[in-house]
Amino acid sequence: MDFKFTEEQExxxxxxxxxxxxxxxxxxxxxxxxxxIQGYSPEFTKKVAEKGWIGLTWPRxxxxxxxSNIERLVLTEEMLRYGAPAACHWFADRQIGNAIIxxxxxxxxxxxxxxxxxxxxxxxxxxxxxxxxxxLASLKTRAxxxxxxxxxxxxxxxxxxxxxMTHVYxxxxxxxxxxxHRGISEFVVDASLPGVTIRPTIDITGSEAWGEVFYDNVRxxxxxxxxxxxxxxxxxxxxxxxxxxxxxxxxxxxxLFDGIxxxxxxxxxxxxxxCEDTLIRHKLAQLQIxxxxxxxxxxxxxxxxxxxxxxxxxxxxxKAYCTSFEQRLASVATEILGLYxxxxxxxxxxxxxxxxxxxxxxxxxxxxQAGTTEVLKNIVATRGLGLPxx
Ligand SMILES: Cc1cc2nc3c(=O)[nH]c(=O)nc-3n(C[C@H](O)[C@H](O)[C@H](O)COP(=O)(O)OP(=O)(O)OC[C@H]3O[C@@H](n4cnc5c(N)ncnc54)[C@H](O)[C@@H]3O)c2cc1C
Numbered sequence: 039m040d041f042k043f044t045e046e047q048e049x050x051x052x053x054x055x056x057x058x059x060x061x062x063x064x065x066x067x068x069x070x071x072x073x074x075i076q077g078y079s080p081e082f083t084k085k086v087a088e089k090g091w092i093g094l095t096w097p098r099x100x101x102x103x104x105x106s107n108i109e110r111l112v113l114t115e116e117m118l119r120y121g122a123p124a125a126c127h128w129f130a131d132r133q134i135g136n137a138i139i140x141x142x143x144x145x146x147x148x149x150x151x152x153x154x155x156x157x158x159x160x161x162x163x164x165x166x167x168x169x170x171x172x173x174l175a176s177l178k179t180r181a182x183x184x185x186x187x188x189x190x191x192x193x194x195x196x197x198x199x200x201x202x203m204t205h206v207y208x209x210x211x212x213x214x215x216x217x218x219h220r221g222i223s224e225f226v227v228d229a230s231l232p233g234v235t236i237r238p239t240i241d242i243t244g245s246e247a248w249g250e251v252f253y254d255n256v257r258x259x260x261x262x263x264x265x266x267x268x269x270x271x272x273x274x275x276x277x278x279x280x281x282x283x284x285x286x287x288x289x290x291x292x293x294l295f296d297g298i299x300x301x302x303x304x305x306x307x308x309x310x311x312x313c314e315d316t317l318i319r320h321k322l323a324q325l326q327i328x329x330x331x332x333x334x335x336x337x338x339x340x341x342x343x344x345x346x347x348x349x350x351x352x353x354x355x356x357k358a359y360c361t362s363f364e365q366r367l368a369s370v371a372t373e374i375l376g377l378y379x380x381x382x383x384x385x386x387x388x389x390x391x392x393x394x395x396x397x398x399x400x401x402x403x404x405x406x407q408a409g410t411t412e413v414l415k416n417i418v419a420t421r422g423l424g425l426p427x428x
Pocket of ligand 1: 166168173195248403408411413416
C-alpha cells in the first residue's frame with residue numbers, strides 16, 4: 039500500500055495550482071463553494087479546455103488525454119480547493135462524455151465529444167421527475183418513435199445547469215408496455231429545440247443552479263438515442279457510480295473550510311485569537327479527521343476505477359460519508375462565526391465572502407442529490423454486506 043503520489047502526479051498538481059493562482063490573480067474568478075455546480079463561467083471553462091483538462095481520461099482517439107483517474111483526481115482536487123467556477127463543463131467531463139464513449143455510436147462520438155472537449159457543450163442531467171426520484175424507473179416522460187425522430191413529452195425537475203445548458207442528457211420511457219425498468223432509453227437532446235421550456239428552480243439559497251424542464255412535442259432525431267433502446271435504466275446505474283464518486287462530494291465547500299481556519303487565527307475574542315479556544319480547536323480538529331477519512335474513501339473510488347471496475351459500493355460509501363462531513367462543516371463554521379455567520383455575500387460585513395450561510399442552507403440538499411443517503415446505505419447494506427433487500 040502506497041499513499042504517495044508519483045513525481046509526475048505531483049508535478050501535474052503544481053501545474054494546475056499555478057494555473058489557478060494565475061487565474062485568481064487575473065480576476066477570472068473569485069473562490070466559491072460548490073463552484074463545480076454553481077460556478078458559471080464559460081470563460082474559465084474555455085481556458086480549462088485549452089489546457090486539455092476536459093476529457094483528461096478519455097481515449098486519445100476521441101481527443102482525450104488518456105491519463106489516469108488519479109491524475110483527474112489531482113485536477114479536480116485542486117479545482118475544488120480553489121473554489122473554481124467549473125459548472126459549465128463538470129457534468130459532461132465527469133459522466134456524460136464517459137457515457138457517450140461507452141454506449142454511443144461513432145457518429146455521436148465524433149459530433150458530441152469535440153464540443154465537450156472544446157468547452158462548448160454544457161450538458162445538464164435530466165432524470166428526476168415530480169413522481170420519480172429515488173424510484174427513477176417510475177419516470178413518465180415519453181419518447182415515441184415517429185419516422186426518423188422520437189417525439190418527447192414530459193416534465194423533469196432538478197435538472198442541473200438548466201439555465202445555461204446547451205444539451206441535456208435525458209432519460210425517457212420508450213416502451214410503456216414493458217416492465218418499468220426495461221422500457222427506458224437515454225438521449226442527448228439539444229436544449230434549444232422547439233418545445234423545450236426551462237423554468238429556473240430557485241432553491242433555499244436563492245441559487246438558480248437547477249431547473250424544471252418541460253418537453254412538449256420535442257422532435258429529437260433517432261441518431262441521438264444513446265446506447266441500446268430500452269436498456270437506458272441499466273446504463274444509468276453505471277453512470278450514477280461516476281456521478282457519486284468524485285471529490286466534489288467532499289471538497290465542494292473547501293473554500294469555507296480553509297476560510298474558517300484562517301478566520302479563527304485572525305480573529306480575536308477577549309484578547310486572544312479564537313483558535314486558542316479549546317472548544318473551537320477540537321471542533322476544527324474533528325473536522326480535519328473526518329476530512330482525511332473522506333479523502334481516503336474518495337481516493338479508493340478512483341483506485342477501483344483505474345482497475346477498470348465500476349465503483350458501486352465504494353462510491354455509495356464515499357458519498358454517504360462525505361455528504362455528512364460537508365453538512366457538519368457548514369454547521370461548525372456557522373457556529374464559530376456566530377451572528378456574522380448569517381450574513382450573505384452581499385453584505386460588506388459578511389466574513390469569508392459570505393460562504394457560511396450559503397453552505398449551511400445548500401448542504402441540506404446534499405443528502406438528496408445524486409442518490410439519497412438512505413438509498414446509498416441500502417446499496418452498502420445489500421451489495422456491500424450481502425444483506426437481503428427490504
Ligand atoms: C440540490 C439537488 C440537485 C439535484 N440535481 C439533479 C440533477 O441534476 N438531475 C436530476 O435528474 N436530478 C437531480 N436531483 C434530484 C435528486 O436526484 C432527487 O432529489 C433524489 O433522487 C431523490 O428523489 P426525490 O427528491 O423524489 O425524493 P424521494 O425519492 O421521494 O425520497 C424521499 C425520501 O424517501 C427516502 N427513500 C426513498 N426511497 C427509499 C428506499 N428505497 N429506501 C429508503 N428510503 C427511501 C429518501 O431517502 C428520502 O429521504 C437533485 C436534487 C437536489 C436536492
